[in-house]
Each structure stands twice: as C-alpha cells, then as structure tokens.
Amino acid sequence: MFWKTKSLEEMSDSEWESLCDGCGRCCLEKLEDEDTGRLYFTSVACRLFDEGACRCHDYEHRSERVADCVRLTPANVRSLNWLPSSCAYRLVAEGRDLYWWHPLISGDPDTVHAAGVSVRGRIAASEDKVTLEDMEDYIVRWPQLLPKRARGVTRSAAVDMNKNLIPKKKGI
DSSP states (O other), X not given: OHHHHSOGGGOOHHHHHHTOOSOOGGXXXXXXXXXXXXXXXXXXXXXXXXXXXXXXXXXXXXXXXXXXXXXXXXXXXXXXXXXXTTOHHHHHHTTOOOOTTSHHHHSOTTHHHHTTOSOTTOOOEEGGGSOGGGGGGGEESGGGSOOGGGSSOOHHHHHHHHHHHSXXXXXX
C-alpha cells in the first residue's frame, strides 16, 4: 500500500504507473465554455484510445502523436480540474484512499469495468471522426459521476464480485 505511505513525488515510475486504474475517463475529449470556464466531458475519445483495453495504444509516444495530450505529473494532478473525482492520482494527492474496485485494491484490472467506472462500451466516436463543430452533440454527464455500484462496497463484497468476473471452465 505504497500510496498510503509515499507522496506522489516519492513514488517510483512503476508505482506511479500502477496508480492508473484503467478507467479511460481522462482520455475523453472535453470542451470548455469560454465565458464561464465550465468543463464538459464528451463521449468522444482520443484517437489513440483503445476502448476494449481502456488504454492508449501508443502510450510511450502519445505526446508526440497527440499535441494536446496531458502527461500526468505529481505537480499537475493537484491542479487539473478535469480529472474525475474517482481518479487515483487525484485521490492520493488529496490524501484519500483508493476505491475497492481499483486494481491495486481488488487485485484484478477488470473490477474497474465491473463497477461501471470505465468508459468501456460508452465511447460514441473517436476524435478523428467528429468535427469540432459537432463535438457539442456528444456532451455527457456520466464521466463526472461515480456509479452507485462503485461506491461503498465492502472488501468482502469486492472479493465476491471479483470471483464472478473469472470465467468458469465447464467440466471442472
């Protein structure tokens, strides 16, 4: 439970990377109202986003390939207003613990999907298929919300849910 004992700045590269829960919410396109500064999430994903894996398919070179891709750092996670409230980087920066469905807690990368937190199955389009003028048509609220099934589950219930994610082999 290194995230409880280390600051973001003290984490190794592998610890830092393991904080990502694989939800994909940060890879959704966002719009900002120029007059109010209000941010709106869309159901449009970055062109490098792999919806099935809920990961960037060229993570190592993402900044070179997508000019406005934001690399999360210990310094900027404290100031980025678009990070979802469930984001582990944000939670740790705020001194809070991870949710039961986070792979570091559950031991299974699929619990983020089972809890309904990830964007898997919710992407309407890739950014290279939607014009900026049409982006408003894709505004959604769900990325800013935490699904009910993702809140307040006990560790034992999380373990039970985790067991149900493992496909049972016939005849065994």
